[in-house]
Amino acid sequence: VAQALLDAVENPGHGYRIKDVPKLLKTAGYFGIPTAGRATDEIARAVAEAAMAEFGKQRGELKFISRAPARRQELWKHLGVVPRGIDREIVELMHRTHMGVDQESGKPRGRRWRMGGVVR
Numbered sequence: 001v002a003q004a005l006l007d008a009v010e011n012p013g014h015g016y017r018i019k020d021v022p023k024l025l026k027t028a029g030y031f032g033i034p035t036a037g038r039a040t041d042e043i044a045r046a047v048a049e050a051a052m053a054e055f056g057k058q059r060g061e062l063k064f065i066s067r068a069p070a071r072r073q074e075l076w077k078h079l080g081v082v083p084r085g086i087d088r089e090i091v092e093l094m095h096r097t098h099m100g101v102d103q104e105s106g107k108p109r110g111r112r113w114r115m116g117g118v119v120r
Contacts, residue, residue: 001051002047002048002051002052002055003048003052004016005018005044005047005048005051006044006045006048006049006052008044009041009044009045009048010045018040018041018044021040024040024043024044024047025043027047028043028046028047030063030064030066030067031046031047031050031051031063032063033046033047033050050063054085054086055085055086055087056085056086056087056088057084057085057086057088058084058085058088059084060084061082061083061084062083062084062085062086065082065083
């Protein structure tokens with residue numbers, strides 16, 4: 001979706017376009033992107049780049065986690081399964097299962113819970 005949004009800005013002839021500007025502005029707010037006095041294409045580019053940066057994020061939590069209900073966020077933090085970068089979670093899970101890091105039957109469960117927040 002982020003790539004399609006960026007394509008709408010960079011290659012308008014490819015058939016993608018921004019239809020819901022209020023939704024774009026709301027999404028920009030989730031990422032903390034300022035919108036006042038900025039052109040729609042400029043905001044769209046910033047949102048697309050921020051979303052793609054979340055994919056490969058190596059530190060901290062995903063920004064969209066804040067959209068979950070407060071009780072859910074508290075539960076994730078309590079269980080230690082707050083999703084981090086999308087790619088990071090996938091790569092770590094693959095490493096742990098293929099390299100034999102998590103040999104105990106209960107350990108991969110926590111990793112799968114963290115992935116559940118990413119792969120929905």
